Amino acid sequence: MRPGLAVAALAAGALALGAGTGGAQAGPADERYRKLLHEKRVLLRANLLLKHEAELAAGKQPYIVFDVHKGELEFRVRGKPFKTYSVSGLALDERGTPIHPEALWRVLDKPITVLEKQGGRPELLPPDPESGRETGLLFSDPNQLASQTGATPVDTDAGLLGVDAPTDYYLKFEEDVVFHVLTPRSRSFRQKATDRLAEIAGAMRTTLTGWWGRSELPSEKRPRVVLYLTMDPDTAKHLHYSLLPGEKLVVKPPEPPPLSLVAAGPRPAPGAAAASKAAPSAR
Amino acid sequence: MKILRLDPAVADAAPPPSTSRPHRSLGGRLARAAILMLTSVALVSAGLVALRWSRGADRTGSFVETMEVPAGPKEVQAAIASLEKEVARLAAANKKLEQRIRTFHPRGQYVVIDTGANKLYLMRDGQVVLDALVSTGSGVRLSDPDKPRSWVFDTPRGEFVVRRKVNEPVWTKPDWAFVEAGENVPRNWTERLEEGVLGDYALDLGDGYLIHGTIFERALGLHVTHGCVRVGAKALEELFRSVGVGTKVYIV
Numbered sequence: 001m002r003p004g005l006a007v008a009a010l011a012a013g014a015l016a017l018g019a020g021t022g023g024a025q026a027g028p029a030d031e032r033y034r035k036l037l038h039e040k041r042v043l044l045r046a047n048l049l050l051k052h053e054a055e056l057a058a059g060k061q062p063y064i065v066f067d068v069h070k071g072e073l074e075f076r077v078r079g080k081p082f083k084t085y086s087v088s089g090l091a092l093d094e095r096g097t098p099i100h101p102e103a104l105w106r107v108l109d110k111p112i113t114v115l116e117k118q119g120g121r122p123e124l125l126p127p128d129p130e131s132g133r134e135t136g137l138l139f140s141d142p143n144q145l146a147s148q149t150g151a152t153p154v155d156t157d158a159g160l161l162g163v164d165a166p167t168d169y170y171l172k173f174e175e176d177v178v179f180h181v182l183t184p185r186s187r188s189f190r191q192k193a194t195d196r197l198a199e200i201a202g203a204m205r206t207t208l209t210g211w212w213g214r215s216e217l218p219s220e221k222r223p224r225v226v227l228y229l230t231m232d233p234d235t236a237k238h239l240h241y242s243l244l245p246g247e248k249l250v251v252k253p254p255e256p257p258p259l260s261l262v263a264a265g266p267r268p269a270p271g272a273a274a275a276s277k278a279a280p281s282a283r
Numbered sequence: 284m285k286i287l288r289l290d291p292a293v294a295d296a297a298p299p300p301s302t303s304r305p306h307r308s309l310g311g312r313l314a315r316a317a318i319l320m321l322t323s324v325a326l327v328s329a330g331l332v333a334l335r336w337s338r339g340a341d342r343t344g345s346f347v348e349t350m351e352v353p354a355g356p357k358e359v360q361a362a363i364a365s366l367e368k369e370v371a372r373l374a375a376a377n378k379k380l381e382q383r384i385r386t387f388h389p390r391g392q393y394v395v396i397d398t399g400a401n402k403l404y405l406m407r408d409g410q411v412v413l414d415a416l417v418s419t420g421s422g423v424r425l426s427d428p429d430k431p432r433s434w435v436f437d438t439p440r441g442e443f444v445v446r447r448k449v450n451e452p453v454w455t456k457p458d459w460a461f462v463e464a465g466e467n468v469p470r471n472w473t474e475r476l477e478e479g480v481l482g483d484y485a486l487d488l489g490d491g492y493l494i495h496g497t498i499f500e501r502a503l504g505l506h507v508t509h510g511c512v513r514v515g516a517k518a519l520e521e522l523f524r525s526v527g528v529g530t531k532v533y534i535v
Contacts, residue, residue, distance in 0.1 A: 029359045030352060036366035037350065043373035050380035057387045060442040062535045075535045077442055079384035082535045083397055102346045121435065124423040124463065163421045163506055200328055238399030241422070241506055242535065244440055257346035263354070 030261070037259060045253035052111055052250050053079060063111070063248040068101040069255075075242065085239050088184065089230030095195065099227070101254040107225050111250040112177050117243055118169035165240040167233040173249070176224040181240070183233045393531040394445075394494075394522070396512055398438055401504045403494075403514060405525055413525065415518030416503045420510045427462050434459045436509040439492060443532040447487035448523065452495060453478050459509065482516060484523040488532060494522070 049065075056063040057079035065074045071087040092099050171179040231239070353362045395404040398419045405413035420438035427433065456475040461468045469475060482496010497503070497513035512534075514522065 029356060029363065033352060033359055033363050033366070036363060036370055039370050040366060040373065043370060043377060046377050047373055047380070050377055050384070054380050054383050057384045062440050077533050077535055078387035078389065080388045080533075082395055082533060083399065085399075100346065120422060121424045122422070124425040124436075163423055165506075204328065241419075242397075242399040244437060247440070257348055260347050260349045261352040262349055263352060 034259065034261060038256065041256040041259075045256060048109070049250065049253055056111065056248055056250070061247065063250065064243075065250055065252055067252045068104055069252075073239065073249075083242075085231065085235050085242075087229050087231050089228075091228040091230070092226070094180070094182070094228055095199065096228075102257055104225075104227070105251050105253050108177065108251045109253070110175075111248040112173040112175045114171060114243055114245050114247045114249065115174045116172040116245060117240060118171070119166045120240070120245075122163055165237040167236040169236075169240060171243065172223075178223045178226050180226070180228045181236050182228055182230050183236055184230055389531050389533065392526065393533060394526065396438070396494075396532065396534045398440070398506075398534060401506065403512065403518070403522070405522060413518065413521055415514055415522070417515075418497065418499075418502050418505055418508050418513040420508050421506050425459055425463055427458075434509075438508070438510050438512060438534060439488075439490070440534050443488040443492075443534065445486045445526055445528055445530045445532060446489050448526075448528060449485040449487065451478075451483060452481040452485035452493070454481050457491065482514075482519055484519050486523065486526065486532075494532070495519070 053063075053065070053076075057076070060077070062075055062077045062082075065076060065081075066072075067074065068090060071090065073085045073087060074081045075083045075085075089096065090099055090104075091097055167181075167183045169181050171181065173179070353359045389406075392405070392407045395406060396402070396417065396419070397404075401417050401419055403413075403415045403417045404411050421436045423436050425434045425436070454477045455472070456477055458468050480498055481493065482498075485493045485495040487493055492510055492512075494512045494514060496516050496519045499507070499513070500515050503513065503515055
């Protein structure tokens with residue numbers, strides 16, 4: 001046999017082995033094995049979420065379940081969903097680089113706690129006692145509240161004033177996670193070009209800094225996870241009003257990723273134990 | 284001896300190659316150097332950007348998990364039997380957890396207050412029987428200029444219970460009401476009482492938080508309160524008549 005033919009025959013044999021375990025030629029037992037493995041992984045992920053939720057639902061505080069696949073933030077108390085906010089976009093950066101739900105869940109597989117929301121605590125300045133006496137304004141007069149906080153009117157009716165929530169803001173979590181809430185906006189060509197140049201410069205600086213022996217500049221301590229959530233302005237405001245520090249957020253696990261079965265070596269595999277060893281992250 | 288014949292036509296078309304380089308001007312040399320430099324910078328930049336993007340690829344790329352399939356048919360059957368047991372155990376555990384969570388769910392009649400949209404819903408057997416616009420907490424912080432203390436005017440979140448129903452409530456003004464107005468906090472408690480500002484009815488949720496009426500009905504739908512939930516007179520009356528002490532209130 002010519003050496004070329006021998007190599008081709010070996011390669012064909014290897015391909016056939018691979019197809020035999022995962023392809024169309026798999027027997028009914030292999031198919032059953034694959035189906036059960038998939039079912040187990042789905043159930044394990046559901047189990048993890050249910051365990052977190054059972055713990056959260058036992059308390060009286062609200063918590064948020066973030067369904068990345070559907071793009072929904074669901075507010076629940078005692079396990080019951082009371083309201084849902086839609087997220088139209090989820091990205092790794094402001095430019096809109098998409099994030100895989102699986103990747104997000106792998107870094108946020110435990111509940112996280114809201115630490116701070118940007119613009120969440122405007123300071124109310126008490127008026128001077130003398131001026132208060134002169135004007136005769138009531139403490140609970142909405143006009144006075146707005147004038148004290150410097151908030152802008154939310155209605156053209158001069159009487160209806162309050163503290164307006166921002167539409168673009170960040171949410172910090174105790175676990176070194178930051179969500180940036182953004183509203184969709186159209187960027188001009190100039191803005192796009194400026195952003196692009198800034199991004200290139202940033203990439204060059206980061207890489208060069210890395211080459212010089214430091215992975216990040218000291219002033220640039222980036223959070224562990226940064227996400228950009230896009231939603232319409234009303235939803236962004238409602239979310240801002242709804243969230244309070246201390247509330248928990250849990251990411252709903254996505255469907256497990258596709259499974260590729262490979263033939264084991266000569267030693268017998270003890271079923272599920274071997275499977276879980278092969279993929280410790282499978283949940 | 285070899286005789287070389289030179290064809291005049293060929294000689295005209297192709298002059299003999301010169302070994303000396305053609306003379307270039309200084310401007311030409313500079314332009315060439317500039318183009319070379321720009322090309323190098325562009326290539327290096329492209330490489331750096333590609334490197335940067337490749338670092339983020341693990342968050343945007345696809346995921347495939349690899350697992351070993353047991354070697355022989357006997358082992359496969361054994362693995363299937365083991366997996367079947369595990370799947371059944373997990374399914375039972377999940378069902379139990381779901382049942383446990385369901386035991387916490389509200390039942391019968393309860394009130395839901397949405398602090399985002401400033402809406403109140405009276406629910407009965409899963410159906411909305413009353414829907415009203417309300418005012419909830421402004422979220423502002425007030426600091427006492429004289430003492431090291433401050434207040435945050437948030438409406439509390441979570442599950443509450445109607446502890447008390449009050450007809451024609453009288454407001455006992457807390458310290459912050461005086462601090463906010465720039466007034467001195469009175470020593471005599473009778474100076475704290477104020478009638479008529481809480482509307483005709485109030486539902487006490489505990490810790491000083493009430494669902495009550497308002498003299499500022501124009502501000503319904505806005506975040507202007509000090510933590511209480513203000514309801515319009517008509518909706519408040521209906522709510523007051525419908526709910527009893529012990530009714531659950533969910534503020535989200």
